[in-house]
């Protein structure tokens with residue numbers, strides 16, 4: 001059984017179709033890349049998985065199954081159990097999504113304590129241990145820092161570590177590196193892969209950068225104007241693309 005099965009999903013904003021008939025699935029421990037241009041509906045699809053679509057959006061048809069359970073049927077209480085602990089999400093720009101006037105430690109503690117029974121001391125010890133694993137040195141100092149005191153790349157790595165501290169089965173990563181320079185991009189992706197190996201987390205990695213995604217994903221879905229136009233193993237997509245849009249995305253790598 002797939003960990004997550006997205007079946008014929010349609011999503012509208014203000015009754016206008018944005019995501020059309022999308023079907024995808026991801027197995028345990030796998031990495032699925034979703035690649036497409038800005039505005040094609042990638043973030044909307046991730047938000048639908050986590051049931052955090054804004055009020056003017058609606059999942060008009062289709063189903064999403066997590067471990068065989070239809071997510072459309074879940075109560076608010078069941079969602080609280082799933083969000084964070086089972087399915088976690090990281091966003092494009094951690095620096096702006098962290099609160100600027102509270103330390104990293106305070107924010108990390110609040111996020112983790114909401115979903116676990118550990119004490120503050122235990123949570124900080126786990127965080128410092130995990131920071132260490134991804135070579136974020138001086139964990140204690142980081143916990144006492146404010147987001148603006150740290151670089152964009154460091155903030156992003158911290159956000160990934162916080163998401164991973166709950167050991168989710170599935171991580172939804174929405175353009176986790178697009179706000180970073182090229183060197184930091186690769187570093188963040190490497191750290192994410194290290195954590196993925198430690199925890200065997202499945203990841204849906206959304207990006208407009210097919211080159212980056214192809215380095216880590218087992219399968220890639222190519223999205224254009226709300227539709228999946230090609231979906232296959234990474235090797236097939238990279239060496240034997242079928243759809244014109246995939247070919248264009250690949251050509252753009254060589255013309256950078």
Ligand SMILES: Nc1ncnc2c1ncn2[C@@H]1O[C@H](COP(=O)(O)OP(=O)(O)OP(=O)(O)O)[C@@H](O)[C@H]1O
Nearest residue numbers: 013018036037038039040041042043044045054056
């Ligand atoms: N809250 C909203 N209300 C109305 N339309 C929206 C809303 N959020 C997004 N849209 C529109 O839906 C479409 C898909 O947006 P979405 O953010 O899912 O795309 P994306 O592929 O993730 O793009 P990006 O890479 O820029 O984040 C876009 O045309 C966008 O303008």
